[in-house]
Amino acid sequence: MPAKRAHIQTFGCQMNEHDSQRMAKILESAGYEMTGDPAQAQVVLVNTCSVRENPENKVYSLLGRLRSLKKGGARVIIGVAGCVAQQEGEAILHREKCVDLVFGPDNYFDLPDMIAAAERGERVLNTEWLSGRQKVRNFIPEERMEQVALEGCKGYIAITKGCDNFCSFCIVPYTRGREVSREMDNILREARTMLEQGAKEIWLLGQNVNSYTADGAGFYELLDAVSRLDGLRRLRFTSPHPNDWNNRLSELMAERPAICNHLHLPFQAGGNRVLALMRRRHTIEDYLEKVRYMRAINPQLEISTDIIVGFPTESDEEFAWTLRVMDEVRFSQVFAFKYSVRPGTRAAGMEDDVPREVKEERLARVLELQERITEEQLRALAGSRHDVLIDGAHLRRQGVMNGRTEGFRPVSVPGGELEIGDLVPVRITGYRNHWLEAERLVNLSASA
Ligand code: SF4
Structure with missing residues (x-):
């Protein structure tokens, strides 16, 4: 029997990308294969973002285009997730009849149940806020700890959810709720699982990542602990708030080689x-x-x-x-x-x-x-030496791979035999547009 297929379209920030990866993992363990083509999918999810301009208009115009997937009575489930779903809620179900599911950033772990309800013909609205322990647990339930989501050689870990800052221009505190931090042990377990599964670079994510606090530990203690994990080559985090930044964090970044x-x-x-x-x-x-x-x-x-x-x-x-x-x-x-x-x-x-x-x-x-x-x-930067973590093949140039310097600059590196996750020493030779060009300094076996 052909596998059921699911497609997720993501708008917005890294946190949304991370949520989409999690949704994909949940769908995969429910028997779905992911596809890049919505026309091939039985479940199509739109993971929305409210941060950019005219977010609602963009979502409704995409939903207008997705309507055609249901032409002739095709059995396709269409869901709207993320910040616009949280904010608009029932209005989406009223306005767009093709939508079967509307759910917020706190609710995607219920996806299999929501899809089952939609298959029974129900239209599902699930934008309830989780609170306290429930929300912390929902970062990644224990039973799903093995289902870490890697993107090539990179693993993304949400360490906080929501935000208490209420910057006057920002919708996040209203769509993702008050800030909660996940337990440090639980984060370290997920990081170790990622490293065992081949991650070379880990990203710690939060709307205000450096206000993390759990069990008496702050962001400094967490960064310190994660940066010491065996096998970790690179550690990044986003986004910190200047108000919660301090010189101790700057010092830790400067002294710890794994922190980019x-x-x-x-x-x-x-x-x-x-x-x-x-x-x-x-x-x-x-x-x-x-x-x-x-x-x-x-x-x-x-x-x-x-x-x-x-x-x-x-x-x-x-x-x-x-x-x-x-x-x-x-x-x-x-x-x-x-x-x-x-x-x-x-x-x-x-x-x-x-x-x-x-x-x-x-x-x-x-x-x-x-x-x-x-x-x-x-x-x-011409002539300078860097280690580049290879994260994919160049889309148009054969035998050229792409990667990033520690400083997060994109670099093209010759070497079709290189693999995602290789850390390659290079010398910068020039740039095209905003991409650096590099030559390899030693062959891979010498650098591994
Ligand atoms: S700190 Fe960031 S997420 Fe929080 S309210 Fe301000 S801009 Fe929004």
Whole structure:
């Protein structure tokens, strides 16, 4: 009998990618094979994100296209998961008749039961918040500990869920709930299982990853413990909040070889008044002081960031501070967005008074400056040596593999015989677009 097939389309952040991987594992253990083609699937899930612009419109327009899968009475179950599902809930079932399941980020472990109910003809709404212990347990139930989700040589582990920060522009605390941290033992067990199953790199994930606290341990203790695990080559985490960052963490990063020299530390805006309106709980001076310290003790460190331009009332002068911070820190990558209202957030009560053209012009200036900085950095990397963790084949160039430096820069490396998970010493020879080009320094057997 042909296997049942399932397809998951994911929008948004790394946490959503991780949730989709978990859903895929749950479906696989329920007998489904995953497919990249929704037309071949009996279960199609859309894992949504509310962070980017017009998220609801994007989801409804995708659902409009998926409607055709049910043409002629085909038995396909369509589900909507994630933040938009949590926020819109029943409205999705009302508005889009092709949808059978709507469930939030706390509820995907119930997928087999929800699918069974949909097969009986029910339309399922499951957006209930789990609380306390229940939510912690739902990170990864003991009986599913063996079903870790690896992506090539990388394993992603959710260590916290939800967020208590309530930054005024952000919908996450309303769609993923209050923050809970998972027990350290449970995280270490999942990490060990991943390493036994071939992971070389582990990512610790959380909306505010460094506010982790469980059983008297904080993020420092967790990072320290995970970084000592046998077999681990690289440890990354995302996203930390500047307010919860401290010099001890910078020191641990600098001294522990497994912790990669890359930090994604969002600063959002350069003006202190704007940061206060955003409820970020730090000043730009605090941010820069922490960055200066970590750079002083760890000059190789690469830092990336998030920026929002055109937050309500942001003046030209305040925006100029954003550019000044970029000039000083010289980020390796910037994810920049024009502010747009998220209904239900505190900022939605403020007048969105920065004109669209001004936001566009500010965004263009941020991107232009970053482009210049990136070019200079890429040029300066010529001749430098790095270890590259191979994570896939180049899509168009035969005999070329792709990977990342410790600083998270993408690199193309010659060597069709290389395998995912190989750690290869290279010398940078140049760059194309934003990808570094490299030559191998020694053959693989010498570097393994
Ligand atoms: S820290 Fe702020 S921006 Fe990040 S998830 Fe929490 S509320 Fe949103």
